[in-house]
Amino acid sequence: MMRFILPLVAFIVLVVFLAKGLFLHPHEVPSPLIDKPAPGFSLPRLDLPAKKFSPADMKGKVWLLNVWASWCESCKDEHPVLLDLAGQHQVAIYGLDYKDKPADAKAWLNTAGNPYTLVAQDADGRVGIDYGVYGVPETYVIDKQGIIRYKQIGPITMQNLRSIILPMVHKLEKES
Amino acid sequence: MRKLLAVMLLGLLPLYAQYAHAEQVKDMAQDLAEHPIKDPAVEKRLINLSQKLRCLVCQNESLASSHAELAEDLRRQVREMIEKGMTDKQITDYLVARYGDFVLYDPPVKETTLLLWYGPFGLVLVGMAVLFYQLRKRRRLIKEPELSPEAHHRAAALLNDEEDNQA
Numbered sequence: 001m002m003r004f005i006l007p008l009v010a011f012i013v014l015v016v017f018l019a020k021g022l023f024l025h026p027h028e029v030p031s032p033l034i035d036k037p038a039p040g041f042s043l044p045r046l047d048l049p050a051k052k053f054s055p056a057d058m059k060g061k062v063w064l065l066n067v068w069a070s071w072c073e074s075c076k077d078e079h080p081v082l083l084d085l086a087g088q089h090q091v092a093i094y095g096l097d098y099k100d101k102p103a104d105a106k107a108w109l110n111t112a113g114n115p116y117t118l119v120a121q122d123a124d125g126r127v128g129i130d131y132g133v134y135g136v137p138e139t140y141v142i143d144k145q146g147i148i149r150y151k152q153i154g155p156i157t158m159q160n161l162r163s164i165i166l167p168m169v170h171k172l173e174k175e176s
Numbered sequence: 177m178r179k180l181l182a183v184m185l186l187g188l189l190p191l192y193a194q195y196a197h198a199e200q201v202k203d204m205a206q207d208l209a210e211h212p213i214k215d216p217a218v219e220k221r222l223i224n225l226s227q228k229l230r231c232l233v234c235q236n237e238s239l240a241s242s243h244a245e246l247a248e249d250l251r252r253q254v255r256e257m258i259e260k261g262m263t264d265k266q267i268t269d270y271l272v273a274r275y276g277d278f279v280l281y282d283p284p285v286k287e288t289t290l291l292l293w294y295g296p297f298g299l300v301l302v303g304m305a306v307l308f309y310q311l312r313k314r315r316r317l318i319k320e321p322e323l324s325p326e327a328h329h330r331a332a333a334l335l336n337d338e339e340d341n342q343a
Contacts, residue, residue, distance in 0.1 A: 029232060032276040099245070125249050132274040134232035134246055 031132050031151045038065070038142050039130040046097055046105055046119035053094070053120040055146060062172045064093045064165075065140040066116070066156075067128060069100040070108040072136045078155035079112055085161060086115035091169045095119035098128050098136050141165060143172045218258050225264055226251055229271060230279050238281065 033039075042054045055065070066082065068075040086093055095116035097105045102121060109119075122128055131140065141150040150168055152160065213219050223240055229250075231242035239247050239254075250271070257267045271279045283289050323331070 026235065029276055029278045032273060125246075126253075129249060129253060129274060132276075134275065 027135070028153045029134070031148075031153075033132055033140075033148050034151060036148060038140065038146050038148050039127070041120075041122075041127045041130065043096075043120040043122055043127060046095075046102060046109075046121055049102070049121070053118055055142070058094070058142065059146055060144050062091060062144060062169055063142055064091055064169075065096055065131075065142060066093055067096045067098050067122075067131070067133050067136050067138045067140075069098045069136050070104040071100065072098075074155045075137045076112075078137050078157075079115070081156050081158055081161060082115035083113050084158075085156075090166060092117045096127065096131075097121050098133060099123065099125045139165075141168055141172070144175060215259075218255060221258050221264075222251065222255050225254060225258075225267060228281055229254075229268070230281055232275055232279065239279075 038055045040055060042052045045051050045053050068078075082093060085091070093116050095118070097119050099122065102123075105119070105121075109116075120127075125133075131138075135153065137155050139152040139156055140148050141152075143149050149172060150164070152165065156165065226239035227241075229239040231237045231239050231244055231247040231250075233244035233246050234242050237244075237247075239250055254267055254271075257270065262270075268280065277283050277289075283292065285293050
């Protein structure tokens with residue numbers, strides 16, 4: 001009897017591991033920035049390049065930093081979700097226009113609608129590197145103390161907006 | 177007919193290889209034109225270091241060989257850090273702080289990577305223990321065949337015969 005049970009158990013263990021491996025997302029690399037202060041920067045605004053935006057301005061607020069670009073195709077898939085979220089007025093979305101031409105970015109927002117409270121231009125992608133961006137779109141949930149609490153790699157969907165991001169925002173709103 | 181087609185396609189392979197190589201040379205030349213080498217020592221360190229770092233976009237390509245735009249930006253950043261006189265350790269720490277241990281092709285030994293580093297040795301030990309146990313069990317199963325007195329006689333006779341022949 002043992003003759004058959006042992007290989008069967010070994011086979012089942014192997015299948016469990018392989019099945020688990022099948023549902024991993026190797027492209028989602030966990031960010032070391034979670035629970036760390038959001039890196040500081042001071043970048044020109046897309047609408048008023050003479051004025052700068054800095055995350056320090058956001059102290060005391062829960063906000064989303066959405067890294068996007070007009071050349072990014074999956075950002076276009078995400079765009080309706082952001083517009084919907086902006087319409088709900090639950091949390092402010094700030095954009096980081098990553099390695100983009102300001103004219104292209106403005107044209108895109110004019111035609112598709114603008115979900116952002118404000119957009120900062122990261123023309124050469126240096127701030128993106130500080131935030132560990134490796135594939136736009138990426139979204140950071142930042143708390144009142146300026147700490148990154150969650151990072152979404154890839155487009156936000158209605159589903160993870162409802163199940164992860166909004167509950168997190170509501171929880172953070174209650175913190176001081 | 178099918179064979180002929182296969183041979184023809186195979187014949188085209190070197191052409192493709194040459195084309196790919198030419199493209200690569202062109203890329204390198206373009207890269208050089210955009211960033212002229214100021215200091216060969218810096219470039220050498222950059223290549224050395226970026227071979228040990230992973231490109232996060234292509235994941236199985238090093239930062240040295242990747243054409244992804246992020247890889248170019250990161251090489252630029254690393255080049256600037258080398259020029260500033262930062263040590264290799266400082267530079268890798270900078271990247272790990274932003275992208276995690278995943279950027280290193282050589283993951284550090286720590287709590288979460290113990291299984292990765294020592295798991296294979298553990299598996300070898302388990303395998304050896306199983307092998308040892310099985311071999312011992314088998315040895316116990318093999319019985320020495322007992323010879324009947326008759327067989328003994330025959331064996332002795334044969335052995336004697338052989339000795340006689342040799343003499």
